[in-house]
Amino acid sequence: MSALREEFIRFAVDCGVLRFGEFVTKAGRTSPYFFNAGLFNDGQSLGKLADYYAETLLQSGTGxxxxxxPAYKGIPLVAAVAISLARKGRNVPFAYNRKEAKDHGEGGVIVGAPLKGRVVIVDDVISAGTSVNGSVGIIRKSGATPGAVLIALDRMERSGKDDALSAFSAVQEVQRTYDMPVISISNLDDLLGYLEKARASEEMVQYGKAVKAYRDKYGAIN
Known part of the structure; x- marks a missing residue:
């Protein structure tokens, strides 16, 4: 686990964005952890989150x-990441979509810069790939190229329902379907590494055991 990844996991835990307990996921599974990027809901935490996104993207070497x-969570994220990149010396345009087309004013579903060139989709997580599918369609329709997806956390778990689990995660399926990278600030292995280091209390030991058991049951192939 790189220093950046470890620092991000600790930051998410400290902000209460990454929580431990029992949570029902969109797939209907009971997960021992939950990541809700919507709880980065003040200027300081959103700004720091954007710095992690920007640094991860730059370090990836992706052009x-x-x-x-993508609306809605991607809207504040993409604006904040664009600001962070500009502060790091890489000033690039950004855009986002509306859920419904506007029939007055400038109209349309796209707000911001015209979509062109290689476009990075900025989102929080990929659960089922629905948001990515929609974004790829919008980008291609505009004549631009979807170049990568940038997310905060890769859960690394198999997609589908329990009675018909895929061998691959939603992230892996996006990569295979669109032949483009999915870049994550952190992933489930990083979370397990953090819990292993943080086993000073009995509570953290139990969290670590629960997350590992969940990974063993639902983890995607590498």
């Missing part, structure tokens, strides 16, 4: 010309 944020 890109602009950013796109």
């Amino acid at each position: 890109f010309d602009m950013l796109f944020g």
Whole structure:
């Protein structure tokens, strides 16, 4: 686990964005942890989150010309990441979409810069790939190229329902379907590494055991 990944996990825990307990996921599974990027809901935490996104994207070496944020969570994320990149010396345009087309004013579903070149989609997590599918369609329709997806956390768990689990995670399926990278600030292995280091209390030991058991049951192939 890199220092950046470890620092991000600790930051998410400290902000209460990454929590431990029992949570029902969109797939209907009972997960021992939950990540809710919507709880980065003040200027300081959102700004720091954007710095993690920007640094991760730059360190990846991925070529890109602009950013796109899918509604709704991607909207504040893409704006904040664009600001952070500019502060790091990489000033790029960004855009986002509306859920419904506007029939007055400038109209349309896209707000911000025109979509062109290699576009990085900025989102929080990929659960089922629905948001990515929609974003890819919008980007391609505009004549631009979806170049990568940038997310905060890769859960690394198999997609589908329990009675028909895929061998692959939603992230892996996006990569296979669109032949483009999914870049994550952190992933489930990083979370397990953090819990292993943080086993000073009995509570953290139990969290670590529960997350490992969940990984063993639902983890995607590497």
